[in-house]
Amino acid sequence: MDPLxxxxxxxxxxxxxxxxxSLDKVYLIGGDLGPFNPGLPVEVPVWLALNLKxxxxxxxxPPDWMDADKLxxxxxQERKEDTFTxxxxxxxxxxxxxxxxxxxxxxxxxxxxxxxVKDIWDTRIAKLRLSADSFIGQQEAHARLDNxxxxxxxxTRSFLLDSLNYMYKLRSNLQPGSGSGKSQDY
Numbered sequence: 001m002d003p004l005x006x007x008x009x010x011x012x013x014x015x016x017x018x019x020x021x022s023l024d025k026v027y028l029i030g031g032d033l034g035p036f037n038p039g040l041p042v043e044v045p046v047w048l049a050l051n052l053k054x055x056x057x058x059x060x061x062p063p064d065w066m067d068a069d070k071l072x073x074x075x076x077q078e079r080k081e082d083t084f085t086x087x088x089x090x091x092x093x094x095x096x097x098x099x100x101x102x103x104x105x106x107x108x109x110x111x112x113x114x115x116x117v118k119d120i121w122d123t124r125i126a127k128l129r130l131s132a133d134s135f136i137g138q139q140e141a142h143a144r145l146d147n148x149x150x151x152x153x154x155x156t157r158s159f160l161l162d163s164l165n166y167m168y169k170l171r172s173n174l175q176p177g178s179g180s181g182k183s184q185d186y
Contacts (some may be wrong), residue, residue, distance in 0.1 A: 003094075006151045010091035010098065011047040016061040018042075019052065046095065050102050060103040065089055066096065068109045071116035078123045084147040093121055093151055124148075128156055136163050139171075 012030070023036040033044050041061060044052075052058040065071070065088035077085050089095060096117045104110040128148070135143050145153060 001150070001154050003151060003154070006091070006154060007094045007098070009150070010094035011045060011050075013046050013089070013091055013095060014043045015046050015049050015063060015095075015099075016041045016043055017049045017052060017058040018061060019058045021057050046098060050098060053103050053106070060099065060106045062099065062107045063089065063095065065092070066099070066107065066113060068112045068116060071113060071120065075116055075120050075123065078120055078127075082127075084124060084127060086147050087120075087149060090149050091151075092149065093117065124152060125155065128152060132156055132160055132163070135160075136167065139167060 018039060018041050019036040020038050021036060022038060023034060025032055025034040030045070033048070034042060036042055049058065049060050053060055065074075070088070074085070074088070096113065099107060100110055100114050107113060131143070
């Protein structure tokens, strides 16, 4: 799965908007949305919020976790802990990118939020690399990936899979009775 596919999944997350138009309830396959009344908040998927924002039909209300103080706390907690801490949204990186690229004018302290989320991402990826290095160095056969997001897992997927395949080949060549050092690929 590539980052664009993960972003597509993130666009299904719900976000509040404040519309500046009136419309009755809309019936979609994924669920009913609305009614839309000017000035009254309503929850819609991110894809619709961005579409309405681009057409100047609404103002997007940032998610509760997209606050500089809360992100500062998350960053500090992530730096203190050796393990991955729970993140307020499974798509925090994708949602931040989408909302800040298309609706930065609706998000207070947008630049600070962008920096904080990038710091959290960098800290988590550094932990992931250290964990992967330790995992491979200790020749483990499995690992727990608690509190990782889909994008974080997909960032290191190819590296881990290739490393594990090489480790398997090396181990099978070193086992007694493996037959003149030849291994089979399955």
